[in-house]
Amino acid sequence: MSTTVSPLAPKEFIDPPAIDGVRLATGSAGIKYKGRTDVLLAAFDKGTTVAGVFTRSKCPSAPVEWCREQVKRGTAFGLVVNSGNANAFTGKNGKDQVRFTTKLAGKAIGCKPSEVFIASTGVIGEPLDAKKFDGVLEEIVARAEPGHFLEAARAIMTTDTFPKTATATAKLGKATVTICGIAKGAGMIAPDMATMLSFVFTDAPIAAKALQKLLSEGVEDTFNAVTIDGDTSTSDTLLLFATGAAAKRGAPNITKAKDPALKGFRKALMGVLANLSEQVARDGEGARKLVEITVEGAKSKQSARRIAMSIANSPLVKTAIAGEDANWGRVVMAVGKAGEPADRDKLSIWFNGIRVAHKGARDPSYDEAEVSEAMKKPEIALKVALGLGKGKDRVLTCDLTKEYVAINGDYRS
Amino acid sequence: MSTTVSPLAPKEFIDPPAIDGVRLATGSAGIKYKGRTDVLLAAFDKGTTVAGVFTRSKCPSAPVEWCREQVKRGTAFGLVVNSGNANAFTGKNGKDQVRFTTKLAGKAIGCKPSEVFIASTGVIGEPLDAKKFDGVLEEIVARAEPGHFLEAARAIMTTDTFPKTATATAKLGKATVTICGIAKGAGMIAPDMATMLSFVFTDAPIAAKALQKLLSEGVEDTFNAVTIDGDTSTSDTLLLFATGAAAKRGAPNITKAKDPALKGFRKALMGVLANLSEQVARDGEGARKLVEITVEGAKSKQSARRIAMSIANSPLVKTAIAGEDANWGRVVMAVGKAGEPADRDKLSIWFNGIRVAHKGARDPSYDEAEVSEAMKKPEIALKVALGLGKGKDRVLTCDLTKEYVAINGDYRS
Numbered sequence: 001m002s003t004t005v006s007p008l009a010p011k012e013f014i015d016p017p018a019i020d021g022v023r024l025a026t027g028s029a030g031i032k033y034k035g036r037t038d039v040l041l042a043a044f045d046k047g048t049t050v051a052g053v054f055t056r057s058k059c060p061s062a063p064v065e066w067c068r069e070q071v072k073r074g075t076a077f078g079l080v081v082n083s084g085n086a087n088a089f090t091g092k093n094g095k096d097q098v099r100f101t102t103k104l105a106g107k108a109i110g111c112k113p114s115e116v117f118i119a120s121t122g123v124i125g126e127p128l129d130a131k132k133f134d135g136v137l138e139e140i141v142a143r144a145e146p147g148h149f150l151e152a153a154r155a156i157m158t159t160d161t162f163p164k165t166a167t168a169t170a171k172l173g174k175a176t177v178t179i180c181g182i183a184k185g186a187g188m189i190a191p192d193m194a195t196m197l198s199f200v201f202t203d204a205p206i207a208a209k210a211l212q213k214l215l216s217e218g219v220e221d222t223f224n225a226v227t228i229d230g231d232t233s234t235s236d237t238l239l240l241f242a243t244g245a246a247a248k249r250g251a252p253n254i255t256k257a258k259d260p261a262l263k264g265f266r267k268a269l270m271g272v273l274a275n276l277s278e279q280v281a282r283d284g285e286g287a288r289k290l291v292e293i294t295v296e297g298a299k300s301k302q303s304a305r306r307i308a309m310s311i312a313n314s315p316l317v318k319t320a321i322a323g324e325d326a327n328w329g330r331v332v333m334a335v336g337k338a339g340e341p342a343d344r345d346k347l348s349i350w351f352n353g354i355r356v357a358h359k360g361a362r363d364p365s366y367d368e369a370e371v372s373e374a375m376k377k378p379e380i381a382l383k384v385a386l387g388l389g390k391g392k393d394r395v396l397t398c399d400l401t402k403e404y405v406a407i408n409g410d411y412r413s
Numbered sequence: 414m415s416t417t418v419s420p421l422a423p424k425e426f427i428d429p430p431a432i433d434g435v436r437l438a439t440g441s442a443g444i445k446y447k448g449r450t451d452v453l454l455a456a457f458d459k460g461t462t463v464a465g466v467f468t469r470s471k472c473p474s475a476p477v478e479w480c481r482e483q484v485k486r487g488t489a490f491g492l493v494v495n496s497g498n499a500n501a502f503t504g505k506n507g508k509d510q511v512r513f514t515t516k517l518a519g520k521a522i523g524c525k526p527s528e529v530f531i532a533s534t535g536v537i538g539e540p541l542d543a544k545k546f547d548g549v550l551e552e553i554v555a556r557a558e559p560g561h562f563l564e565a566a567r568a569i570m571t572t573d574t575f576p577k578t579a580t581a582t583a584k585l586g587k588a589t590v591t592i593c594g595i596a597k598g599a600g601m602i603a604p605d606m607a608t609m610l611s612f613v614f615t616d617a618p619i620a621a622k623a624l625q626k627l628l629s630e631g632v633e634d635t636f637n638a639v640t641i642d643g644d645t646s647t648s649d650t651l652l653l654f655a656t657g658a659a660a661k662r663g664a665p666n667i668t669k670a671k672d673p674a675l676k677g678f679r680k681a682l683m684g685v686l687a688n689l690s691e692q693v694a695r696d697g698e699g700a701r702k703l704v705e706i707t708v709e710g711a712k713s714k715q716s717a718r719r720i721a722m723s724i725a726n727s728p729l730v731k732t733a734i735a736g737e738d739a740n741w742g743r744v745v746m747a748v749g750k751a752g753e754p755a756d757r758d759k760l761s762i763w764f765n766g767i768r769v770a771h772k773g774a775r776d777p778s779y780d781e782a783e784v785s786e787a788m789k790k791p792e793i794a795l796k797v798a799l800g801l802g803k804g805k806d807r808v809l810t811c812d813l814t815k816e817y818v819a820i821n822g823d824y825r826s
């Protein structure tokens with residue numbers, strides 16, 4: 001956990017309101033850190049449904065394998081999250097620790113182990129000693145109560161410099177339902193490093209299959225459109241829990257994702273996911289600039305996404321932005337290497353609204369001093385127009401600074 | 414051009430022997446740099462064949478488009494290379510400058526413009542003023558003579574910290590033929606930055622089609638197996654010229670790449686390409702460690718290559734190596750994100766011969782102190798065994814240091 005908060009952090013940290021049917025508490029199991037909380041437990045009322053999306057890594061952590069299996073049934077009674085150890089690449093022992101932890105939590109909450117979801121973040125390759133949870137989880141459950149989302153966000157931080165929360169409300173039928181979410185990480189992994197975890201909660205009554213569809217659609221332009229360094233964690237986990245408690249207040253039971261009643265809820269959910277994923281980009285290790293990359297005029301949205309990601313993951317583009325240099329030549333390079341249809345002589349590029357390149361050459365009208373001034377801003381909008389079709393997409397990233405190398409270089413000398 | 418030579422540079426810089434049929438000279442056209450040479454001209458005897466491989470970028474530079482077109486005919490009389498300006502992303506004007514330059518060179522050498530090959534490296538997006546070559550090329554041609562390869566390697570440097578040359582001989586029939594090559598760059602691009610250019614010359618008499626096949630095969634495990642930062646230049650160019658002068662000394666005329674007489678030549682060519690491409694990795698911007706990544710036990714060679722490249726381009730793996738940290742957790746991450754078949758529980762990982770992870774978990778027998786000592790070496794061999802099949806591959810890269818960010822960040826403050 002860093003002592004310096006990212007200059008891109010929100011002005012204030014919101015403590016989202018309680019969600020009916022969700023009780024939370026945090027504690028200290030002493031997994032790795034001293035003098036801070038490192039475990040979060042959530043208990044859900046009966047009837048809570050769950051949906052999840054996970055890392056696409058071919059080498060996922062033991063907790064990811066567990067959740068992927070349990071989420072198929074669509075019901076949840078509990079969630080345990082720890083920081084300090086990711087329980088990833090820990091072999092058979094890793095599975096045993098997951099089983100032991102979910103058994104402890106199930107006993108404390110009063111449910112089956114298979115109804116407990118689990119996520120771990122921190123050191124990878126080190127055995128997690130789940131015995132440290134023995135006694136701790138029981139004690140936490142006893143204290144669990146509605147609310148405490150900001151506290152929960154703090155307990156799951158690793159290299160994060162600030163806790164990430166978001167909330168929104170929506171009308172579902174005549175009732176107002178609430179969505180609250182927490183997140184940690186910056187798309188990274190390793191000893192002492194960050195992975196992306198996010199947990200979102202709502203009191204809307206939505207069947208598991210519909211919930212899964214909403215979540216899978218929702219991540220496409222939010223969490224899946226954010227990259228820090230192109231390195232995918234073995235532990236990335238996003239879980240959405242719906243307690244259904246709003247049904248008591250007249251919210252209709254939703255069984256299909258295409259139900260028109262979901263219009264407001266879908267928008268609110270997208271807002272929470274977009275907010276949380278943007279905060280992840282704002283807390284990219286060593287980041288000083290938030291960079292929004294828009295690609296338009298591509299052959300398709302998918303093609304635009306690939307080009308935007310090629311730009312967002314280019315070390316040369318990212319170091320140029322760190323240096324406040326509107327280096328559109330590197331942007332051309334990143335467009336060219338993406339492997340997607342592009343015609344050099346139709347390309348135009350803008351930095352913070354100023355067109356610097358047009359139709360395959362430097363824009364003769366741009367003013368270097370004006371661009372230099374624009375590049376000093378903490379938020380950089382980089383737009384590329386390909387002039388080939390109607391495909392458009394947008395991704396978020398941050399710059400690549402010496403601090404990134406210092407944080408991850410872990411110089412031992 | 415840097416004033417500090419890479420700590421990974423060869424102990425001495427070789428000036429390769431002359432190639433019969435190749436005359437070289439360098440000069441100063443004042444494209445960008447002061448007090449150094451920035452243009453190289455080579456003139457070839459009649460009968461010289463040529464082969465080329467170029468960047469896969471969808472936004473290639475004007476010189477790349479020119480060479481790709483001319484190389485189809487397979488004959489060459491001249492080569493002009495300049496540093497200081499890449500003539501990339503320069504629109505219609507870029508094409509005009511290429512035409513003007515090849516016309517000047519053709520007149521000076523006494524050949525058609527279409528028989529002159531051209532390559533440019535340096536600033537991109539800035540118009541190249543080819544008028545600066547007027548008079549200069551004529552003067553250079555007058556001085557051109559056999560040899561001068563080391564001088565030529567110096568003239569084409571941009572951010573390179575040392576000139577790159579290599580040479581080898583081989584038996585072709587009963588004659589000895591010679592191969593000499595020069596290279597510059599580190600797989601990068603941009604204003605003031607590097608691109609990869611390499612020019613190889615031989616006196617062997619090999620028909621253009623066979624020469625092209627030999628070159629295309631040769632780059633696969635050499636230049637195509639090197640990555641600095643995953644960013645592909647718009648100007649990458651590798652040309653191979655064969656004067657055929659050795660025929661006078663009894664070398665047989667080769668018309669097919671599968672001719673058994675090529676056995677020794679093929680090996681020698683591979684050696685020169687491997688040597689030059691390794692020097693490119695050794696001169697990676699800010700590099701302090703040369704990293705050889707070997708992946709074995711993959712489903713196929715192609716799968717092994719993709720996994721090796723995923724590791725080689727991972728900022729987290731590269732920063733860990735900069736920090737002399739045998740962070741195998743990040744290697745697992747990079748294997749997992751490659752999208753290729755991998756089974757966590759069969760993975761083993763070695764750093765400089767020491768096995769640190771075995772069958773999906775930390776190797777219980779490895780000694781942290783011994784590994785720390787091994788990581789201090791300037792050359793790091795990282796081996797991953799997947800345990801799935803017989804596919805094997807090897808790529809070269811370098812570490813990612815704060816100096817890389819400093820060089821490319823171009824802090825304007």
